Amino acid sequence: MKKPRVCVLRTDGTNCDRETGYAFERAGGDPHLVHVNQLRAGEKKLTEYQILVIPGGFSYGDDVHSGKILAVELTSFLKEQLQEFVDSGKPVLGICNGFQVLVRTGLLPAAKIGDIRTTLMHNDSGRFECRWVHLRVEDTPCIFTRGLAGRVLHFQAAHGEGKFYTDAQTLASIEAGKQVVFRYATSNGDPTSIYPHNPNGSLAAIAGICDPSGRVLGLMPHPERFVDFTQHPNWRRRQFHEPHGLPIFRNAVAYAQEM
Numbered sequence: 617m618k619k620p621r622v623c624v625l626r627t628d629g630t631n632c633d634r635e636t637g638y639a640f641e642r643a644g645g646d647p648h649l650v651h652v653n654q655l656r657a658g659e660k661k662l663t664e665y666q667i668l669v670i671p672g673g674f675s676y677g678d679d680v681h682s683g684k685i686l687a688v689e690l691t692s693f694l695k696e697q698l699q700e701f702v703d704s705g706k707p708v709l710g711i712c713n714g715f716q717v718l719v720r721t722g723l724l725p726a727a728k729i730g731d732i733r734t735t736l737m738h739n740d741s742g743r744f745e746c747r748w749v750h751l752r753v754e755d756t757p758c759i760f761t762r763g764l765a766g767r768v769l770h771f772q773a774a775h776g777e778g779k780f781y782t783d784a785q786t787l788a789s790i791e792a793g794k795q796v797v798f799r800y801a802t803s804n805g806d807p808t809s810i811y812p813h814n815p816n817g818s819l820a821a822i823a824g825i826c827d828p829s830g831r832v833l834g835l836m837p838h839p840e841r842f843v844d845f846t847q848h849p850n851w852r853r854r855q856f857h858e859p860h861g862l863p864i865f866r867n868a869v870a871y872a873q874e875m
């Protein structure tokens with residue numbers, strides 16, 4: 617079967633692009649690192665790709681607000697291309713800084729550029745938090761987590777601005793629409809607001825959300841950092857059936873292949 621072409625969008629300060637590309641490669645995709653300037657110059661177009669991923673990092677040094685400048689760049693210069701990509705039903709993934717970008721464009725949670733309803737704020741601890749966290753996978757329409765509902769995944773979190781926040785009405789609407797895909801949890805899978813299980817104080821323990829269709833996903837922790845067993849600190853104990861991040865990328869590849 618043909619490997620879907622994955623656009624791994626990068627810019628100044630992106631630092632998880634190669635490992636995100638590697639994760640898609642492991643999952644059967646055909647990743648391409650694309651600089652945002654190549655899109656702006658028209659050298660490359662989003663229509664050449666079947667999957668779009670915005671990887672983690674410190675785009676533009678987290679200046680102003682993490683992910684803000686890249687979000688403004690995308691919504692100012694690539695608005696039509698990007699909205700068209702989403703509307704055509706192709707999967708979009710934002711990891712950590714990529715999640716921050718998607719939230720600041722409005723693509724999450726509304727799938728609509730400019731409709732900004734949520735934010736990711738500075739962690740309650742006031743510092744960068746880097747540790748492995750447990751996430752409970754909720755039962756949602758998300759195409760990236762097909763077959764994973766109810767599972768407890770172990771991923772690495774590494775961020776300074778990861779506290780999900782929104783107003784009561786938006787929270788009620790994303791809960792009702794089953795758009796909360798991941799919650800920070802204890803190792804038993806119980807969602808928690810307690811630090812350090814919940815590394816940032818996120819509202820309703822939210823670690824990741826999708827759009828109403830389930831094709832746009834953003835999450836703070838890093839699935840691309842657990843696609844090989846040896847990336848886990850306890851890999852010698854062989855307690856995992858497979859690296860927890862891999863099915864997320866595999867699901868995206870399978871979905872793109874079905875399109």
Ligand SMILES: NC(=O)CC[C@H](N)C(=O)O
Nearest residue numbers: 672673712713775776777
């Ligand atoms: N790993 C990342 O993508 C970090 C995101 C962002 N720079 C933050 O600290 O919140």
